[in-house]
Amino acid sequence: MTFKVFSELSYQVYMPSTFLFNIEAAQTNGQTIIEEQLTTNIACELETLISPSGTRFIRTTINEPQNFKVTYTATVTTHHQLIDEHVTNSVTALSNIQADILPYLFPSRYCQSDKLQRFASQMFGNLVGDYAKVVGICDWIYHNIEYLLGSSNSYTSAVDTMSERAGVCRDFAHLGIALCRASGIPARYFTGYAYQLQPADFHACFEAYINGTWLFFDATRMIPSNGLVKIANGLDAADTAVTNIFGNTYCNYITVGCHLVDGKTFKPLNAWENKDLALSYG
Known part of the structure; x- marks a missing residue:
């Protein structure tokens, strides 16, 4: 597009x-x-x-x-690259992760994954495959965290969002990242321009590293999965x-x-509507 x-x-x-x-x-x-x-x-x-x-x-x-x-x-x-559903059933061996990916496994300023390990294990530990775990994490956030403008600020962390059960896209992304890392899955912050976002603003979501590929996830479900122009990735919002x-x-x-662009037709892809759809922004 x-x-x-x-x-x-x-x-x-x-x-x-x-x-x-x-x-x-x-x-x-x-x-x-x-x-x-x-x-x-x-x-x-x-x-x-x-x-x-x-x-x-x-x-x-x-x-x-x-x-x-x-x-x-x-x-x-x-x-966009669509990933075969069978590939997404794999589990990434932490012993094989390259050095440049390792930082995305560690706790960071806004994503205190070390404080959420017990919760992540209890809620998502029984799901088979890294992709299924990340989908489960996004589903849980969507159904349990209220999207509420003004409910957070620049100091709000993933643990705060868990406690308050409310936040904006930045907070949804931080919580998703923290729960992925707590589950042994590398995850990074994604910020970009978003098509059809209301009100118009910069948008935050995240990517998880599964079977050697960074796959896109957005727990807010506010825009089509293929409706973003990436600006940057980072450990969390402090980097981006x-x-x-x-x-x-x-x-x-x-x-x-x-x-x-004028004259183009947009065909939305929504990963939360098709659990077998895995999308990469490259």
């Missing part, structure tokens, strides 16, 4: 401040960027930084108090924040959009 994505972030800067933006579409085997443009309302130097995980950061410093706005637009084609700011600023607004 081919999507046009858009984001605009506006800030009031009160003192010299450095911004790290993470709003550009990822360049992966599963995505082709046809065209993209990043502009600002004032003259400033923009530096591109690429992290070891491939995240594309834009760094800039605003030295004087003023209004600062950054706008990003892109046309992106996504290439849309903006990191070092200074004194105030966010005036954030506007986000994701639309189909």
Whole structure:
């Protein structure tokens, strides 16, 4: 599918401040960027930084108090891989996991998997195959955690979400990741532009590493499984924040959009409706 994505972030800067933006579409085997443009309302130097995980950061410093706005637009084609259902019945041997995957097994700031191991074992330990376990985790989250705007903040962790039984997409993703890791399945945070998301915003979900492939999961069920343009992956939201700011600023607004290119027909794929459907974003 081919999507046009858009984001605009506006800030009031009160003192010299450095911004790290993470709003550009990822360049992966599963995505082709046809065209993209990043502009600002004032003259400033923009530096591109690429992290070891491939995240594309834009760094800039605003030295004087003023209004600062950054706008990003892109046309992106996504290439999804559907995985045979029989492959998903496998169990990943932890002894064979490569070094670059290992960090996604460990607890992280927002995903305290070590505190959820007993719960994960009791609830999902009897399910056969890693894919079945992750599907079971997503089903449990969907049916037991209320999607409630304003119910969490930037400090809310997976354990907090378990306790409060409410959250937003970020919290659903963190809980899914934590329960996967507690079950011995590597999992990572996924942030992106989302087609048909209401209200329009950046969207968070996660990927689980099963039989050598990162497979996509979204416990919120708010958008089609094939309706995202990936921005970045990370251990959790701390790795993939849309903006990191070092200074004194105030966010005036954030506007986000994701639309189909004119003339294209969208055929939604929803993994929660077909338990044999495994989808990879590459």
